[in-house]
Amino acid sequence: MTEKPDKWSDLAARAGSAAAMLVVGVWGMWVGGHVFHVLVSLICGLMIWELVRMIAPASGSLAIQLGGISALALILAIYLPTGFALPLLLAPALVGFGQLDKNRTIYMSFGVMVLLAGFGMMSVRDDLDLTWLLWLVCVVVATDVVGYFAGRMIGGPKFWPKVSPKKTWSGTGFGWVAAAVVGWVFALQTGANLELIGISIAISMASQMGDIAESAIKRAMDVKDSSNLIPGHGGVLDRFDGMLGASVFLLIIGQIVGFPPGLA
Known part of the structure; x- marks a missing residue:
């Protein structure tokens, strides 16, 4: 019985921190x-x-x-x-x-x-402009959220158990599907061609690589979180590792494919 209040307390801290980050992030992107x-x-x-x-x-x-x-x-x-x-x-x-x-x-x-x-x-x-930054954020968030729930519900083979024991191939694959849906929606709304779907999947993969890279560093250093700056979440690196991989990849491929596809 004594564990439940602690669990609820942690959930409240996570929710409060997430709400604060969302407000600050959306405000910064909008301005x-x-x-x-x-x-x-x-x-x-x-x-x-x-x-x-x-x-x-x-x-x-x-x-x-x-x-x-x-x-x-x-x-x-x-x-x-x-x-x-x-x-x-x-x-x-x-x-x-x-x-x-x-x-x-x-x-x-x-x-x-x-x-x-x-x-x-x-x-x-x-x-x-703001539209394409929102696309980038949506791809990374959809990859992370859908991958998390799909991995927990479906389970199956682990992606890299020695470094990230909770990640599964099912969660990884459904993260790509979620990114493809985001790309399809943004293509319809912006007039970009359907190559945006493939780019979104590639961005999803790059975000997963960023996540894995940070997990590997934490495992090598034998630490659970990058810091305790964000209550209930760990550190800033823990929250933005996927965005690192996605943003760097977009910076590179944007010079190759002519981004946004069909609008560049």
């Missing part, structure tokens, strides 16, 4: 511009802070310094021509590589992904 740039830069800075604390717990103030440098580099990069922005996006990874005494490759690789993802999200909002 766009400087507000969205600052919001994304702060989130990415926090992710870098969490990453350093995970891979080098004894790093002390270095985690704060690298998080601050990363946020500053990102907010400056979005206001510069792309050619000048690129060195800024890579610099924090190299600075950390030179300062850390272990797990340098993990930091450098994941650090670059965080800043490129933030830059990609801001670019989508600035260059393609």
